[in-house]
């Protein structure tokens with residue numbers, strides 16, 4: 001099996017994941033539109049978790065809570081911790097992408113824009 005040593009380990013993901021949910025963790029020089037996108041994706045995920053807290057089908061709620069947790073981890077891997085660049089996405093020349101990258105834009109399109 002192919003093995004990549006530079007894949008994030010779970011503790012790193014967990015720490016990054018917590019940061020990704022906080023406004024104050026965002027780098028200060030992001031564009032206002034990027035800050036808004038982050039806030040709206042985060043708010044939608046929180047809404048989904050609150051809805052799952054109220055769900056009567058506890059099995060289904062538990063399964064779906066795992067799905068939102070997985071999505072948060074995925075988004076955390078693409079979260080700009082110390083610059084306005086995605087730490088994960090690279091173009092063919094190895095350059096990083098400006099944030100929000102494709103992953104966050106897709107999450108926004110599917111979770112937020114589809115609601116309105």
Ligand SMILES: [Zn+2]
Pocket residue numbers: 077078086087088089101102103104
């Ligand atoms: Zn990315």
